[in-house]
Amino acid sequence: MRTSRISQETTKLVLAAAAARRSTRSSVSRLDVEDAVPPPKRQKRERTPRTPMKTSPGRSVAVKKEIDESITTSPVLDHRRVRKPARQVKNEENGEVEIHAPNDWKEVYAAVKEMRLTGPAQNAAVDTMGCERLAEKDASPKVRRYQTLTALMLSSQTKDTTNALAMKRLYTELPPHKEGAPGGLNLENILAVDPKLLNELIWAVGFHNNKTKYIKAAAEILRDNWGGDIPDTIEGLVSLPGVGPKMAHLCLSVAWGRTEGIGVDVHVHRITNLWGWHKTKGPEETRLALQAWLPQELWHEINWLLVGFGQTVCLSVGRKCGECDLGLKGLCKSAERAKVNIGRKTKEERIVTDGSGREVLEKRESVKVERVMGDMTVNADA
Known part of the structure; x- marks a missing residue:
């Protein structure tokens, strides 16, 4: 059963x-x-064979195999520099408020100076055509001071190359104020020249119509109030029409050899804000911010330093961050990382021996590629 x-x-x-x-x-x-109780036996399910895929003659079917692989990656190092701008700090001992400089300003300043002297920022227009270099060397000190003031008045909103051409025309085409007197740029000839001719001679500079009026009006003030010479104080210089604080400080430093402030133009204002040294709205505010902590022995040099740097590397449009040591070293918070990663093109020269055994000088252009992790620079060639 x-x-x-x-x-x-x-x-x-x-x-x-x-x-x-x-x-x-x-x-x-x-x-x-x-x-x-032994576990029940599992019944195997019979699988019906799959019919092969029909393909047309001459046509192959590619089967894609996907392989899952576990990829172990090391964590990316992110060594970020702690940047601190210029700031007010209260002294706990005496209760006075002190201005502390940006923590990395010395390193930044030294790197820019090296680029200006031997690197990609050398041979800028300001080095040969800056206002302090446009006065005639063989002129008297009094005439040279007036020529320096005129060059500064023409330089506003004008490139150094254009300003140098306008000054050259004044030296060569300005007629003498009387027969037998020398022509060229001096106070007497400016007082006597017709405003229309003066405007034609300086037409290439920015706002030449206004500058013609300023130069003529300033010449009369210098003749009547300053004995034909330029003022030797900041207050006297800024009292002249068309002369602002930047021109006054530069003129006092170049013409009289006294540095009482920093000449801040658009380059100095723009670049120091890019570095994060401060957040200022205009050149005059930047001047006061810099003078609060920058050593006075650098007040004259910083204008030459940053104007040339802004003309060659840190341009207002199309900055060359791939050629800038600040970007490669992680010192500039505004550096464009894509350009920094490409690197700076460097030209190398080396002596090699050719097939005949002679030593020849070979020039080759190499591309130095560096990867920047955070603010730490890693040389890809190392």
């Missing part, structure tokens, strides 16, 4: 339980129900 599978399993459970009761506890350990 056939019995069902459930009845057979029940019988096995009863027999196993009876055997467990007959055995002593010391000799046989208790069995769990799951240990007494």
Whole structure:
């Protein structure tokens, strides 16, 4: 007589339980129900074979295999410089407020100076055509001072190259104030020249119409109030029409050899704000901010330094961050990282031996590629 599978399993459970009761506890350990009953056998499901994919003659089917691989990557180092701008700090001992300089200003200043002297920022227009270099060398000190003042008045909103051309025309085309007197740029000839002719001679500079009026009016003030010479104080210089604080400080430093302030133009204002030294709205505010902490022995040099740097590397449009050491060293917070990563093109010269055994000088241009992680520079060639 056939019995069902459930009845057979029940019988096995009863027999196993009876055997467990007959055995002593010391000799046989208790069995769990799951240990007494073997697990049911799993029935394998027959899989129907798949029909092969039909393809047209001459056509192959590409099967793409995807392999999952665990890729271990090391964490990217992110050593960021802690930059602190110029700030006011209260002295706990005496309670006075002190101005602390930006923490990395010396390193930035030294790097820019090296670029101006031997790097990509050398030979700027200001080095040969700046206002302090446009006065005639063979003129008297009094005439040279007036020529320096005139060059500064023409330089506003004007490139150094254009300003130098306008000054050259004044030296060569300005007629003498009387017969037998020398022509060229001096106070007497400016007083006598017709405003229309003066305007034609300086037409290339920015706002030449206004500058013509300023130069003529200033010449009369110098004749009547200053004995034909230029003022030797900041207050006297800024009292002249068309002369602002920047021109006054530069003129006093160049013409009289006294530096009482920083000449801040658009380059100095723009670049120092890009570095994060301060947040100022105009050149005059920048001048006061710099003078609060920059050593006075650098007040005259910083104008030459940053004007040339702004003319060659840190341009107002299209900055050359890939050629700037500040970007490569992580010293400029405004550096364009894409340009920095490409690197700076450097020209190298080396002496090699050719096939005939002669030593020749070979010039090759290489590209120095550097990766910048955060503010830490890593040389890819190392």
